[in-house]
Amino acid sequence: MSTFDNVVAGRAAMDTAGATPGAIIARLERLPANAMQIRARVLIGAATFFDGFDVITIAATLPLLIHKWGLSPNQIGLLIASGAIGQLIGAFLFPALAEKHGRVKAIAWSSAVIGVTSIACGFAPTFEVFVLLRILQGLGLGGELPVAATYINEITRAHGRGRFVLLYEIVFPIGLLVSMALGAWLVPRFGWEIMYFVGGMPLVLALVLTHLVPESPRWLASRGRLPEAVQALGVFEASVKGPLPPPPVTQAAAFDEMVRQHPKRRMSDLFSAAYRKRTLAVATLWATCGFIQYGLSTWLPTIYKNFYHAPLQLALNLAVIGSVMGVLGSLASALLVDRLGRKPVIVWSFVLCALSLALAGVYHAASVYVVATFCALSLGLMASGFITAYVYTPEQYATSIRASGCGLGSAWLKIASFVAPMVVPHAIIGGDLSPAFYLLGVVPLIAAVTVHFVGIETKGKVLEALEA
Template sequence: MRTIVNTIAGQGGTSVSGAVTKGSIIARIERLPANALQVRARLLIGAATFFDGFDVITIAATLPLLIQKWGLTPGQVGFLIASGSIGQLIGAFLFPSLAERFGRVRSIAWSSAIIGVTSIACGFAPTFAVFVALRIVQGLGLGGELPVAATYINEITRAHGRGRFVLLYEIVFPIGLLASNALGAWIVPRFGWQVMYLIGGAPLVLFFLLRKLVPESPRWLGERARMADADRALNAFEASVKGPLPALTNLAEYESMAHRHPKRRRLDVISPAYLKRTIAVALLWMTAGVIQYGLSTWLPTIYETVYRAPLQLALNLAVAASVLGVLGSLICALIVDKVGRKPVINVSFVLCAISLALAGVFHAQSVYVVATCCAFALGFMACGFITAYVYTPELYPTSIRAFGCGLGGAWLKVAAIFAPALVGKTLASGHLDTAFYLLAAVPMLAALAVHFLGIETKGKVLEQLEA
């Protein structure tokens, strides 16, 4: 084991030196002020997350033309939307498992490569069947990138200000949704649907950059007993800090945190210690899947077919909803460390439910009334859901953190598989109001689950939150 010599200010003010341990890794992370390497990691991994959001919602902007191109029925449209979610469901388990074994950064790089290659291939898909197959394969990367990226960003961040740091990174996902909708509204009517998928191939570049420019998670390296590698990763972060580093303090306390609980196995996410947390996480992520895929991806098509809005207007209204999603996410990032995770999630989801219920009440009004209700619903949903990316990793220990996040992502994908078909059936039967009411019930149920089953995590070291 490689040793380091650090001046450690203990409780008595004496100086000691020691080996790299799990406790010293935590202590060094907790003393890290904001630094250039953290910013670089947030930008590069943020780019992967941006294109995750971009590619996952590209189908919404291109769907009206795909329906015309292949003469798709409502059932085929529902299957097309859900097809990506099938791959994402597999990816939500596959890549977090790879991240636990091979590292967070490698897993993110691999998932980015799959996203990029398959997006480009989608632009050249000759038939509906080939397009669906490519969407399934692309889903592997889309489903795996987000939970692993959220895990990594949480693990390199100290407790103080972690919510704001993580969520300012996570805002790139709704920005990716917005960019996809905005570019789609401009590009698709002018240049065709294929161009959107060619742009979505950009994450392929990250496969070659991430491992060279971003250090591995020191917490994960410490968990794998790779102390020399953890030391090198920490040295890289510390070297990018401007000015002298604060002295290490309370090392004994951090050492106690690191060894307070045994190493967890994956099945422990459903053990008595974590079952309540896992139920809350499941309903939280399922809500995002139902609303994002059951509503957001359908909106341009609903506006065009039900309300007879021109394609350009339908796409523009979807862009407006994405703008509110970004604004809601930004507000959330600024208040989450002060208000707490649970209140942000609960209030946001209740307001989302109310907005969807109002869309059902006023479904017979003009497209602008319904679009306004849906835009607020998506804005509130984004505010609550983005909090899941800081909240979920906080609920599990390092040994199963990526897997716990992946499990949450898997519930999102399960919901995403069935929600589009539900909306498709209600559209075919002419009961759009029923769809809105059913959608409204989901975030209300999730808010209740988080309130009664979740724990508050703001301001605590990750190891303090282990059950």
């Protein structure tokens, strides 16, 4: 039994009599930032941190794995893409589990998969075993992020939701940064295995998460489990400093009317007329992020080392700069997304990312430092648009299909992640990197145009008011 099943708040608002989905939503929307939201953001953020850490670990260890097993270019592409294969499956599996069994349980289960398989990767005796383990690890990596983004969105009120969610999501690029920075220091000294042992930490989180974080009241209410929704909501309310205003009865009635007007959705509705344009915008957005992430960032240490003949330590350090820019771009997005809106942040981030990649192509024959500068800028700008997707995507869909919608977006990211490592090397013609950079630059430009013309603005709106 969860710790939160034993929490009893001595206030009338905890009474389940007369509880309705609209009343649950209204009480959530009146909540200021509170200690339990912060705890949830920290603990769920820890899971997301290690998701980012484990996703990019392959980039920090790839140069040594190439040497260890004498990998061919096709084997290198398969190794990078293997994680994406598992992530594609996980992007559907764990959101489906989250819709049926709850957000927090699905996050805990995915974290367990990530931790166990990461440790096992450190003991992999052959290339074939390593690839198999990366596929299995991908199940958890692909499933954790969309469910976590769904959960954090659902426990947050409309006012300031963008900033609250993105300040949580920033732990993902921080995980990327720490993985690259730690890899630059650990790998040359202790070997590639140590990175995968460190990446096993989510296993600890999986054991305690359901005891420390309450389930999403919105999800519980959508499933008709109103007493549990009231109890979970009471945990958040009990952590608020100072008195809360009375439950807004008229607002609750308005939310109940919204719930009645919108039928319960199924996964097939993601492709219905009501959601088709939203799903197109989401798919393009996530596919772009996957293509750039796996088509560029995971290759950077190898590109710097093999094409510009940079020593391993320098190649890793230059890749770390790209991760630093990713964190800065994510932070900028978190600060701007509630002021400017989701669409402007995404569109301009991707337009400028495309420009940076084009400049990398123009100056590809310059020194490694010039190319690394443009690559770092492009990764920072891509991260700004990418992290915004984690607040923008859950806002597109009804509670009953929110995790599935996020999973679908994540699946497009994984498909692109699988395709990019196979396609980008073939765009390198006779050692000329410029066609590869131009190819990479076209992708975010397409996404910017798509989001601009078919995406909706969601800033400052209650999730239920955004339902189609």
